[in-house]
Amino acid sequence: MDVALADRFFALMTLAALAGIVGIAVLGIGGRFSPALDRWNEELKGVFGDWTYWLVFLIALVSMLGSLYYSEIVGYPPCSLCWYQRIAMYPLVVIMGIAAWRRDAGIRIYVLPLMVIGAVLALYQYVIGYVPDAEILGCSIDVSCTERYVWEFGFVDFPFMSFVGFSFMMALMLWASPDDRARTEP
Numbered sequence: 001m002d003v004a005l006a007d008r009f010f011a012l013m014t015l016a017a018l019a020g021i022v023g024i025a026v027l028g029i030g031g032r033f034s035p036a037l038d039r040w041n042e043e044l045k046g047v048f049g050d051w052t053y054w055l056v057f058l059i060a061l062v063s064m065l066g067s068l069y070y071s072e073i074v075g076y077p078p079c080s081l082c083w084y085q086r087i088a089m090y091p092l093v094v095i096m097g098i099a100a101w102r103r104d105a106g107i108r109i110y111v112l113p114l115m116v117i118g119a120v121l122a123l124y125q126y127v128i129g130y131v132p133d134a135e136i137l138g139c140s141i142d143v144s145c146t147e148r149y150v151w152e153f154g155f156v157d158f159p160f161m162s163f164v165g166f167s168f169m170m171a172l173m174l175w176a177s178p179d180d181r182a183r184t185e186p
Helices: 003-030 035-074 080-102 105-130 158-175
Strands: none
Touching (some): 035 080, 105 158
């Protein structure tokens, strides 16, 4: 796969996830004030509700495979903040795969902390990419945490992709109603 094509693909996926976050926020918040938005929200939950955990699993899987593609095939070395984000992301593939298979409504308590930690680290890395003086966590000497290997649409880089990925997974986990996913098996 051509690296420029992969860059564009992952950047477009990031923008689609960002649109999903905005849509969930508009429906969730707007639904409290507008009966029409509340109906739309409930209808979409009816359509996508059973697939929400699978979508979160898919986001985690694509994020993991994308990070491995860039580091192992393309040869971009991950910085220490990237490693910490991977530590938060990779277990989500297994955990969400099992949760989706079992339709486990109790999984939020386990995955949301990983998602929050990953999102905070990604946001921090994105900020220091613009303001290197804001770096308070020392990055490794070998690989800079502010190096931009991907730069699409003038703002999408690896930390932004990671932040949006974690944020979209959080939004989906909070949007999926536990009542809609009531079947849990031991």
